[in-house]
Amino acid sequence: MQTSPRQDSEEIVSVFHRTARCACGSASITVEGDPKVHAVCHCTNCKRRTGSAFGISAYFFRESIVATSGQMKVYAFHHAAQNHDQERHFCASCGTTLFWYISTQPKLIGIAGGCFADENLGEPTMSVSHGKKSGWVAVPDSWKTIQE
Numbered sequence: 001m002q003t004s005p006r007q008d009s010e011e012i013v014s015v016f017h018r019t020a021r022c023a024c025g026s027a028s029i030t031v032e033g034d035p036k037v038h039a040v041c042h043c044t045n046c047k048r049r050t051g052s053a054f055g056i057s058a059y060f061f062r063e064s065i066v067a068t069s070g071q072m073k074v075y076a077f078h079h080a081a082q083n084h085d086q087e088r089h090f091c092a093s094c095g096t097t098l099f100w101y102i103s104t105q106p107k108l109i110g111i112a113g114g115c116f117a118d119e120n121l122g123e124p125t126m127s128v129s130h131g132k133k134s135g136w137v138a139v140p141d142s143w144k145t146i147q148e
């Protein structure tokens with residue numbers, strides 16, 4: 001996590017920047033501020049995308065993007081279970097999905113939360129596709145749950 005000064009009219013405010021990186025380190029995306037939506041998703045597609053029990057989806061306003069680096073490839077598909085079109089951007093070298101856009105949230109960019117690794121993104125607050133959660137996964141009672 002880094003802080004950088006920004007000139008806002010007369011006063012200087014500090015804005016948090018965080019950088020998400022792919023596994024090989026050649027691709028990254030830097031955003032400012034905290035995620036607007038921070039969820040884990042247990043859908044079948046997130047399991048396949050990550051090879052894990054769930055994905056971590058951190059959604060930021062697109063205008064929060066500060067920088068990107070690396071060569072990306074893209075695939076698009078219709079997410080039938082959640083009824084939206086999605087465009088996923090992944091590192092051309094290592095294949096890590098770094099970020100994505102979904103048609104139902106035109107102002108937001110989704111970033112793979114795990115790619116922030118040690119940049120202290122904080123705790124998610126929502127469990128999506130909760131009905132598909134693996135039986136051995138438990139989420140805190142304080143989180144909002146969405147079955148679909």
Ligand SMILES: [Zn+2]
Nearest residue numbers: 022024091094
């Ligand atoms: Zn990579």
Ligand SMILES: [Zn+2]
Nearest residue numbers: 041042043046
């Ligand atoms: Zn999902």
